[in-house]
Amino acid sequence: MSEIFKGIPQIEYEGAKSRNPLAFKYYDPEKVVAGKTMREQLRFAMAWWHNLCATGTDMFGSGTADKSFGAEPGTLDHALAKVDAGFEFMEKIGVDYFCFHDIDLVPEAGDIKETNKRLDEVSDYILEKMKAMGKKNLWGTANMFSNLRYANGAGSSNSADVFCFAAAQIKKALDITVKFGGQGYVFWGGREGYESLLNTDVKFEQENIAKLMRMAVDYGRGIGFTGDFFIEPKPKEPMKHQYDFDAATSICFLRQYGLDKDFKLNIEANHATLAGHTFQHELRISAINGMLGSVDANQGDLLLGWDTDEFPFNIYDTTFCMYEILKAGGLKNGGLNFDAKNRRPSWTHEDMFKGFILGMDSFALGLIKADELIRDGRLDEFTENRYASYSSGIGAKIRSGETSLEELAARAEELGAPAQPSSGEQEYLQSVVNSVMFG
Ligand code: XLS
Ligand code: CA
Numbered sequence: 239m240s241e242i243f244k245g246i247p248q249i250e251y252e253g254a255k256s257r258n259p260l261a262f263k264y265y266d267p268e269k270v271v272a273g274k275t276m277r278e279q280l281r282f283a284m285a286w287w288h289n290l291c292a293t294g295t296d297m298f299g300s301g302t303a304d305k306s307f308g309a310e311p312g313t314l315d316h317a318l319a320k321v322d323a324g325f326e327f328m329e330k331i332g333v334d335y336f337c338f339h340d341i342d343l344v345p346e347a348g349d350i351k352e353t354n355k356r357l358d359e360v361s362d363y364i365l366e367k368m369k370a371m372g373k374k375n376l377w378g379t380a381n382m383f384s385n386l387r388y389a390n391g392a393g394s395s396n397s398a399d400v401f402c403f404a405a406a407q408i409k410k411a412l413d414i415t416v417k418f419g420g421q422g423y424v425f426w427g428g429r430e431g432y433e434s435l436l437n438t439d440v441k442f443e444q445e446n447i448a449k450l451m452r453m454a455v456d457y458g459r460g461i462g463f464t465g466d467f468f469i470e471p472k473p474k475e476p477m478k479h480q481y482d483f484d485a486a487t488s489i490c491f492l493r494q495y496g497l498d499k500d501f502k503l504n505i506e507a508n509h510a511t512l513a514g515h516t517f518q519h520e521l522r523i524s525a526i527n528g529m530l531g532s533v534d535a536n537q538g539d540l541l542l543g544w545d546t547d548e549f550p551f552n553i554y555d556t557t558f559c560m561y562e563i564l565k566a567g568g569l570k571n572g573g574l575n576f577d578a579k580n581r582r583p584s585w586t587h588e589d590m591f592k593g594f595i596l597g598m599d600s601f602a603l604g605l606i607k608a609d610e611l612i613r614d615g616r617l618d619e620f621t622e623n624r625y626a627s628y629s630s631g632i633g634a635k636i637r638s639g640e641t642s643l644e645e646l647a648a649r650a651e652e653l654g655a656p657a658q659p660s661s662g663e664q665e666y667l668q669s670v671v672n673s674v675m676f677g
């Protein structure tokens with residue numbers, strides 16, 4: 239097997255002053271931050287679909303990037319060449335994990351038995367490489383949105399036969415995830431949603447999605463999958479209404495159908511902003527519900543409003559993401575998956591590396607700054623003091639549930655006029671953040 243990314247060296251850490259475009263400025267894998275090495279804290283993953291498959295096609299033009307890797311696209315040879323490219327890429331950039339959809343790995347055949355045969359062959363080859371190079375699978379998933387049969391959804395399809403195909407794909411994707419020792423299995427909604435209520439039984443569809451997930455859990459546990467199942471919330475695109483709109487909606491769904499013990503959430507930055515939330519909000523809502531599982535590390539463009547899947551660049555966002563992760567005690571079975579792609583005009587193989595360098599450095603710097611913010615302590619101290627009225631007297635009784643509306647009303651009457659709450663001092667806290675980040 240010959241080298242694919244010729245001329246690209248092993249990417250090393252050179253420090254913030256380096257002007258070498260093919261070097262890390264902040265990501266120093268062995269540097270210890272908050273008690274663990276950066277490599278352990280960040281657990282970066284490569285998304286097979288964007289990095290090895292996407293060529294930059296958009297609705298106005300064909301791809302600009304050459305991802306043939308020396309083989310004819312659409313052939314099994316190409317599927318194997320992508321494996322070679324993927325492992326050489328992970329090795330040179332220093333990423334330990336990858337994530338995949340079933341049909342990122344092989345071209346889908348007309349018959350599912352043939353697709354599965356191809357998956358066996360290519361996954362055997364991947365496993366060989368994983369063992370030889372020490373690479374790991376973060377999570378697997380099934381693509382239940384591209385094929386025409388999923389036009390009306392997969393678990394939410396009106397067709398029971400389509401539901402069977404979805405089940406078959408999940409079964410196989412779980413088999414491969416377990417074969418790779420993967421730590422997660424993702425359900426992103428795909429086309430699980432609707433365009434019009436005029437033809438849709440929402441309750442029926444949601445019940446069916448839950449049944450499919452329950453069968454996936456039962457099958458997965460039966461074949462030895464001990465990792466986490468994840469729902470990846472997204473509010474829109476491709477469907478107008480996606481059932482897994484955001485973290486709160488997805489948690490409600492999981493609890494409603496008794497799936498919350500096996501599932502956590504995979505939070506994607508770009509999906510958070512599409513839902514009208516910040517990335518940090520979605521992480522916090524997941525974390526406080528014990529549901530923070532994994533992260534799709536990218537960013538959107540607020541001026542555009544669709545799912546642009548850009549490499550992370552905004553250090554405030556990476557800092558607050560790592561702040562939430564550190565506060566939650568880290569990601570257990572999860573990691574930071576670069577569900578991100580180069581912009582269409584950045585079409586060279588070198589750009590693939592530069593995208594990851596940007597993303598990895600942005601998160602490394604975010605990790606350093608989040609740790610500094612936590613150690614600085616002023617945010618925590620302020621927030622704790624802000625609720626101080628609940629630590630004694632009537633406040634303590636409210637917290638412990640030892641009071642009643644009557645007692646509280648009597649207290650209000652005693653006070654006579656509404657009490658003035660203390661200032662939120664948001665501007666002061668924002669300046670604390672800036673002084674920690676840039677001081
Ligand atoms: C699409 C999603 C998808 C999932 C995996 O918007 O981000 O790529 O991560 O199916
Ligand atoms: Ca994603």
Ligand code: CA
Nearest residue numbers: 506508545547
């Ligand atoms: Ca996305």
